[in-house]
Amino acid sequence: MLLEMKNIAVNYGKINAIRNISVAVPEGKIVTIIGGNGAGKTTTLRAMSGMLPITAGEITFEGKRIDHLPAHKVVANGIAHVPEGRRIFPDMTVEENLRTGAFLRKDKEAIEADLEDVFKRFPRLRERRTQMAKTMSGGEQQMLAIGRALMSKPRLLLMDEPSMGLAPVIVEEIAQIVEEINANGLSVVLVEQNAELALELADYAYVLETGNAAMEGPADELHGNEHVRAAYLGL
Template structure:
């Protein structure tokens, strides 16, 4: 479904991503793990069209997409839940969700999707008319995922969904991610909590200073001595 081949990303003179390649097959959860500053977010932003790539190619459903604008990729079925959630705090929960469906022409179908989102996240249903900035961190994360789901994505890019959340909420969020995959959405997950990510994923890639240093079956990576030492404590 997604194929990234030898991409390079620069921020000015800084070479953030170096010859990175990865694949995500339809129906999988694939995780990208690594320390802070390893280039995980830069990789997701390159895939979703937010960071231009200097070299390499990105293919989605066998079509080359690395020169497409981000909103066109959303139209093709790729949605991203950004690091730090990035919800619109001065708009209501419902307004935030509607923004996620801005490319959808059939508003009746978009309303149906909103009801599905509320069914999945009953806590944000209770707060649908509330300003999003007044929600707790966990509720904001649920809203950010719900907003991405409003676009009916085939591929969901999740950036650090557990960041800053209490362990009990993290568990809930990861259960939701599992459900989303079970209902047919493919997921590329960037996550600093390597232990949780590898328990959830089918396959994983380990990123260090902008390069993939290890990849494989998630369970194998979970039991890999080097990964355990570096990321699993």
């Protein structure tokens, strides 16, 4: 396993946001976490990237314990997080945003090559490279957030609601990008409200309900599951 989360609990004050969640991410796969509002999807992802302290359980990445590391150290281990709401740096240019993604890297030539790759993958970002990030559309900002994460040269990409607030055409575009990135060998954990999209993209899926893992299985199996269809796919 590339990443393994075992029996994780996270509390917000006295409230258990997640109680007992285990997630395993195999190398090269897309794993999705779906569930309703407040089920603990984002909390789970934020625990993975060190943004929230866990109160129980353990997280290992490439066999190494990474729980208790602060967020800025988790990145150094090869995990990039595209946060909910994109969270690009609004008053920085597109290029500055991307280069900030490579903050920890020292390999200057490889950074230039990766920047070129990001621009190839997202031609729109190249066109806007000197523009302030806040002046871009939601879809472009999402691409920038993904590009920024790729600039850290991660081995695992965590994505929180990449489809949120975007027009269907753009969502389709983002979905394609996720597939391409994964096809190039990058493992992905995808948290999505849009369960249809998530199950379509993912190899394996976890369904969270009120802080617990309610179900898990291969994505296509869950897609056919009666309960999942009724509760999350609206079918």
